Amino acid sequence: MPARPAPLLALGTALALALAPAPTAAAPADAPDRVLLTPTATPDTARTLTWRSAPTPTPLLQIAPAHDPHDITEVAGTTTATLSGRAHHTATATGLAPGTEHRYRVGDGTAFGPWHTFTTTAGTDDPFTFLYFGDIQNDITDGAAPVVRAALAAEPDAALALHAGDLIDSADNDAQWSEWFDAFGTRTATLDHLAAPGNHEYSATSLSARWTPQFPGNGTGPTTGRDLPDTVHTTDYQGVRFIVLNSNYRNAAPLNTTAWLDTQRRWLQEALQDNPHDWTVVTFHHPLFSNSPGRDNAPLRTAWLDTLEEHDADLVLQGHDHSYARGNLTANDTADPDVHTGPVYAVSVTGPKMYDVSPGNWTANGARPRVQLDRTQTFQTVRVDGDTLHYTARTADGTVVDAFTIDKDGTDKTVTDTR
Structure with a gap:
């Protein structure tokens, strides 16, 4: 397990703030604002x-x-x-x-x-880079925005930003949504944003009234089931099928959890089976293997894990546990300790709210974290280039805390730790 990185360096953060897009300037009261670019099912x-x-x-x-x-x-x-x-x-x-x-x-x-x-995307498998953000959620202006702007400065040519839920802390707090938009500045209007809802996008059992107006579904997901038409969908993006699921069974379906998750499982199976591309990236909020002590999302594992493994999804990107982790099922380990097969499961946090970490829920369910870090805000860069995917997790000062590659050769796939 890598040693915990040093705290964010003031110089690095200052440089990121200097290089990144400035927050959106105040506009006249009647002018358009919060312009947000969202990929459709066919973003080419x-x-x-x-x-x-x-x-x-x-x-x-x-x-x-x-x-x-x-x-x-x-x-x-x-x-x-x-x-x-x-x-x-x-x-x-x-x-x-x-x-x-x-x-x-x-x-x-x-x-x-x-x-x-x-x-627009090329409609072919041309290389591209996307950014992955865990929970931004808390203290956005002072705590999370420096990490967001560091990511935008480090990867100015990124094509897409993926958000694994909890973009804000209170579902319908308009001031917090303003902070989220200001953190990205004009890049909300020029960079595709693909987002899964977190539990903080819910108020009790109600999805934020601002969710669908800002992140509309594209009609590719389930057509029935509470909130599913608006929150579950796919987009085929230059050689990658991105799949967004809704893991909020406690909020959206507390009385019919099994049926609600099974609706998504059946749809997920079709989305994975019918994928015309070489790569699959799946995102939702609550981790299949909890990174924080005392947490567990057993209904999600029961509903989705076998399907993700059977169809060998490449990346499963999650949030919620306010820490960083990356791992795999131990059944997919190889004789080389730095190499495994099968899906990669990641958990990350971009904002400053932090929890402790523990391997307990991973190991109790046949998995292990290859990297676990607490007290570490990160952003992730993913570069898809032909038969190779490069993943790097960094702090705002540029410190690399995790990295690996996925290589595909025909029907064979290997995941290799590179840090």
């Missing part, structure tokens, strides 16, 4: 935008190829909610050219926000 040809504005009957998206900015297509938006005096809108642009930079803006047909750019 379509993207969904969500945003807020003063209430308007005519929300509108204007989009054009960057190389021909006058070839503007207008897409009528839909108002999905009005919360805290602001109207939330969504619009999906379709028929886009793959692998092409686009520029867009949102508004009401008369007044618009600034132009932003994004690039």
